[in-house]
Amino acid sequence: MEVFKKILRILLIGCCLINGMALSLSVYASKINPYDFWLPALLKLFFPIWFMINIGIALVLFFAMSKRWLIIPLFFVLISILAIAKIISFSTPKTANPNSKTFRMMTYNVMGFDWYVRKKTSFKVLHNIRDAKPDIVVMQEYMMARGDKYKIRDSLENLYGYKYHYEYTTSLVSAHYYFGLAVFSKVPLVHFTPIYFENTDNNGAFYFDAKIGKDSIRFFNVHFESFGLQKSEYSLPGNNDEYVKKINIYKTSFKKLRAGFRRKSVQLQNVMDAMKKSPHKIILCGDFNDTPLSFVYGELTKTLDDTYSKTAFGTGSTFAGKLPFLRIDFILANPALHPIKSTVIKVKASDHYPLVCDFAYE
Numbered sequence: 017m018e019v020f021k022k023i024l025r026i027l028l029i030g031c032c033l034i035n036g037m038a039l040s041l042s043v044y045a046s047k048i049n050p051y052d053f054w055l056p057a058l059l060k061l062f063f064p065i066w067f068m069i070n071i072g073i074a075l076v077l078f079f080a081m082s083k084r085w086l087i088i089p090l091f092f093v094l095i096s097i098l099a100i101a102k103i104i105s106f107s108t109p110k111t112a113n114p115n116s117k118t119f120r121m122m123t124y125n126v127m128g129f130d131w132y133v134r135k136k137t138s139f140k141v142l143h144n145i146r147d148a149k150p151d152i153v154v155m156q157e158y159m160m161a162r163g164d165k166y167k168i169r170d171s172l173e174n175l176y177g178y179k180y181h182y183e184y185t186t187s188l189v190s191a192h193y194y195f196g197l198a199v200f201s202k203v204p205l206v207h208f209t210p211i212y213f214e215n216t217d218n219n220g221a222f223y224f225d226a227k228i229g230k231d232s233i234r235f236f237n238v239h240f241e242s243f244g245l246q247k248s249e250y251s252l253p254g255n256n257d258e259y260v261k262k263i264n265i266y267k268t269s270f271k272k273l274r275a276g277f278r279r280k281s282v283q284l285q286n287v288m289d290a291m292k293k294s295p296h297k298i299i300l301c302g303d304f305n306d307t308p309l310s311f312v313y314g315e316l317t318k319t320l321d322d323t324y325s326k327t328a329f330g331t332g333s334t335f336a337g338k339l340p341f342l343r344i345d346f347i348l349a350n351p352a353l354h355p356i357k358s359t360v361i362k363v364k365a366s367d368h369y370p371l372v373c374d375f376a377y378e
Contacts, residue, residue: 025081029088032073036092039066043099046314050277057277058270060309063103064341067096102308103343105325105332109357112376118356119203119228119375122150123301123345125239125368128159128195129168138168140365146176148361148372151202152226154237156303157218157366158183158198172200182208182224187217197222197237207234211290213283216241221287225296229377233353234294238287238302240312241280280305284312291319297350299375303368304344313346320348323355323373332360334369347373 041048042063045056059066074089112118122145129138145153160169160183172178178200186196195218199205203226211221221238291298300320304312308322324332324347335342345368349355354376361370 021081025085028073028076028081029085032070032088032092035066035069035073036088039063039070039092039096042066042309043095045309046102046311048311049281050311051281054274054277057311058273060099060307063096063099063307063309067093067100070096099309102313102325103331103341105328105330107326108329109327110355110376112354112356113378116354116376116378117229119151119377120149120372121299121301121347121375122148122153122370122372123156123237123303123347124153124370125156125303125345125366126158127366127368128157130366140363142168142171142176144361144363144365144370145172145200148370150372152235153178153200153370154235154301155198155200156237156239157195159193159195160198177202180205182222184208184210184220184222186213186220196220197239199224199235199237201226203227209290211238211286213241213279213286215279216283218242219283221283221290221302223290223294228375231377232296234296234298236287236291236298236300236302238300238304240283240302240304240306241276242305280312284315288315297352298348299350299353300346300348301371302346304346306344308343316348319350321351321355323347323349324358324360324371326358327355327373328358332358332371334360334371336364336367336369344368345371347371349373349375353377 038059041056042060045060048056050057070089070092074086074093077083077085077089124145126141129141173181180201180203181199182205183198184196185194188194197220205224205226207225209223211223213220219239219241221236223234223236225232225234298320300316304310306312331341332343333341334345347358355373356376357374359372361372
């Protein structure tokens with residue numbers, strides 16, 4: 017019996033160390049460029065799993081085995097605090113100066129207005145924008161029919177008051193639909209400039225300037241690389257006959273992930289090069305297709321503040337799909353600006369929820 021317990025303890029400690037290594041790489045993924053070493057970028061997607069396994073091992077050691085080995089999983093819990101602080105915000109809304117004015121910013125991946133069943137969902141997207149009343153809304157996966165067949169642009173411009181707009185097409189889906197990014201605004205916009213991403217059809221970025229109070233602010237709308245995985249490429253095999261076939265599919269999936277992380281690293285550099293040339297304070301919004309543990313987030317937040325983590329409480333998940341707690345849409349701002357409140361609007365009309373931030377200004 018003692019021999020069995022000893023073997024079990026050795027196996028458990030071994031699993032703890034291996035899991036702890038995955039957990040550690042997840043925590044520090046934001047500091048490791050995936051173009052050079054992409055494994056941490058992959059592992060950080062499963063940070064909650066590594067963390068819960070670590071907690072489970074700690075409980076087994078505490079209740080069923082020698083407590084002296086608890087120091088190992090507790091050490092990994094300690095270093096995980098850095099990641100948890102990024103994933104979960106513990107802030108609250110701020111109080112604006114009574115003499116201040118406010119403007120509202122929204123970022124929204126509209127999923128092409130679900131063009132293939134547009135009659136069902138396009139107006140839900142529009143109603144989310146209408147009800148939130150942002151002064152400026154930037155969109156990703158913006159798909160519009162040539163000739164404005166479904167009057168989406170007309171609704172935004174004429175019914176909701178967004179008189180100023182810019183559309184950046186990254187690809188043609190067909191002869192009738194074009195795909196890309198857009199901005200609609202109630203305040204005048206100038207200096208629209210696209211940022212071209214190579215080796216991708218669906219992703220891109222652009223920036224523009226707007227006068228907010230006494231300040232001119234440069235706004236960036238970004239849509240970083242998505243991985244384009246199909247359900248068959250990450251679902252589990254249904255029976256024994258599928259295992260061999262699935263192994264080959266999984267190999268393809270890993271190649272897609274590796275290529276996606278590397279492209280995203282290059283896209284980030286393109287955006288940062290454009291940011292360095294800005295003569296104004298910056299607000300950067302968009303769909304990162306990645307979490308607060310990512311290299312993209314880590315690099316951008318060296319100079320910009322995450323407005324959600326400064327002004328809200330909770331996970332702030334913006335992905336409306338089956339994976340819970342994913343915050344992949346962000347509004348980042350120059351530290352000299354004054355975000356006071358952030359909200360994720362949990363009304364599902366796309367596979368993303370819109371994120372809104374109110375800023376105070378003089």
